[in-house]
Amino acid sequence: MFSADTLGTLLLSLATGFPDRAKNLVQTSDELTDDERGQLWAPLAASDDPAVQARGLGDVIRQGGSNDFFANECYRASFYLGGGVEQLRSDPLFGYFSSHRAGRVLDKWAHYFPIYSRHFAPYRGRPIRVLEIGIYRGGSLDMWRWYFGDQVTLVGIDIDDDARAAADPRHTVLIGDQTDADFLRRVAEEHGPFDIVIDDGGHEMQQQIVTAETLFPLVREGGILLVEDTHTSYWDSYQGGRDREGTFMEWAKKRMDDVNGFHQPAPIDPVWTGQLDAVHCYDSVVVFDKKTRFAPFAEQVGHAEFLGYPRSAAGMFSELLATRDAARNERDQLRTQLQNSDERDEEIRLLRAELAELRPSKEHTDSRLRQARAELDSTRESLRRLRRGTGSRWRGQG
Numbered sequence: 001m002f003s004a005d006t007l008g009t010l011l012l013s014l015a016t017g018f019p020d021r022a023k024n025l026v027q028t029s030d031e032l033t034d035d036e037r038g039q040l041w042a043p044l045a046a047s048d049d050p051a052v053q054a055r056g057l058g059d060v061i062r063q064g065g066s067n068d069f070f071a072n073e074c075y076r077a078s079f080y081l082g083g084g085v086e087q088l089r090s091d092p093l094f095g096y097f098s099s100h101r102a103g104r105v106l107d108k109w110a111h112y113f114p115i116y117s118r119h120f121a122p123y124r125g126r127p128i129r130v131l132e133i134g135i136y137r138g139g140s141l142d143m144w145r146w147y148f149g150d151q152v153t154l155v156g157i158d159i160d161d162d163a164r165a166a167a168d169p170r171h172t173v174l175i176g177d178q179t180d181a182d183f184l185r186r187v188a189e190e191h192g193p194f195d196i197v198i199d200d201g202g203h204e205m206q207q208q209i210v211t212a213e214t215l216f217p218l219v220r221e222g223g224i225l226l227v228e229d230t231h232t233s234y235w236d237s238y239q240g241g242r243d244r245e246g247t248f249m250e251w252a253k254k255r256m257d258d259v260n261g262f263h264q265p266a267p268i269d270p271v272w273t274g275q276l277d278a279v280h281c282y283d284s285v286v287v288f289d290k291k292t293r294f295a296p297f298a299e300q301v302g303h304a305e306f307l308g309y310p311r312s313a314a315g316m317f318s319e320l321l322a323t324r325d326a327a328r329n330e331r332d333q334l335r336t337q338l339q340n341s342d343e344r345d346e347e348i349r350l351l352r353a354e355l356a357e358l359r360p361s362k363e364h365t366d367s368r369l370r371q372a373r374a375e376l377d378s379t380r381e382s383l384r385r386l387r388r389g390t391g392s393r394w395r396g397q398g
């Protein structure tokens with residue numbers, strides 16, 4: 001197979017518009033066996049598009065299993081040649097990543113950015129708590145702080161002491177092993193509950209499984225656990241392999257069964273059925289959404305016959321609807337009556353208050369009336385006496 005230098009020259013020839021030079025290299029390089037020459041020639045001859053040619057070279061190298069790094073370089077070249085940047089241009093995290101040419105190391109697969117954006121966007125600018133496991137030199141913590149904003153509380157975990165020394169001192173970095181469940185629980189107790197947990201640690205099976213089993217139940221309601229680099233479940237070097245017992249992906253597949261736990265006879269798992277709302281499985285990334293769930297139910301609306309009910313069932317259905325509507329009407333009438341009677345009570349209360357206010361003035365008026373009557377009576381009496389006196393005088397004169 002090629003040396004790294006030759007592959008570099010070949011990809012550069014494609015990128016700068018000299019495909020013939022690339023072809024010539026494949027035809028004449030004495031680093032290749034005839035077999036390899038034939039396989040690498042095929043994608044160069046099959047297309048004139050350098051992005052397609054580079055991707056084809058990557059496929060040949062990947063399928064030959066000779067060098068993952070070489071395959072990666074071909075795919076990188078294909079991405080940049082084929083407008084990959086254009087497609088990701090609106091993704092803020094990719095924007096940050098691709099313009100991050102200085103500062104702390106940041107190591108990501110390019111296809112992770114749209115996944116981050118899809119799941120993290122609702123949390124931007126909010127006062128959330130984020131835990132990242134595996135921070136290397138702190139480059140990703142810097143990116144999360146930039147993305148989530150100043151209100152975020154960021155905590156990083158790493159097994160390597162140098163990680164803490166290298167990270168920005170504004171981040172809390174704790175040293176520990178992600179397979180140590182007690183350590184993880186302590187972190188969650190002291191610094192959580194976390195809205196988002198990102199596992200970008202050692203990527204070994206037990207590391208991912210212990211972390212998920214320990215931290216998912218402690219994630220805040222409505223939060224998420226995102227596990228990266230789950231492709232290690234298929235890598236020999238990580239004790240992975242398709243359908244191999246004990247891998248993280250086999251564990252994750254069981255969680256998909258748990259999401260459907262309400263439809264199975266087994267007892268409900270309070271965490272993996274009762275609190276796991278969804279499992280999103282992408283290439284190399286699995287996202288677990290946390291939300292308390294109860295047994296779901298089905299509902300049907302629309303015309304019953306249209307839905308395929310037998311006539312008798314349709315009749316019962318209509319009757320039930322009519323009974324429900326009648327009950328609702330009665331309830332509304334009672335509410336109105338209650339409201340009216342409340343209004344009447346209020347009127348009576350106001351009248352009583354008015355009456356209470358009027359009572360002293362009535363008493364005052366009554367007493368004035370009584371006094372006036374007494375005065376009138378006494379005036380009448382005096383008048384009567386006066387008349388009697390005047391009458392006897394007149395009679396004596398006559």
Ligand SMILES: C[S@@+](CC[C@H](N)C(=O)[O-])C[C@H]1O[C@@H](n2cnc3c(N)ncnc32)[C@H](O)[C@@H]1O
Nearest residue numbers: 107134135136140158159160177178200201202
């Ligand atoms: C892929 S790097 C993290 C990269 C970083 N998140 C970024 O995006 O730049 C993985 C990190 O996980 C740490 N790690 C490995 N095994 C671990 C374990 N058992 N517990 C905690 N961290 C571990 C390593 O020390 C390393 O710094």
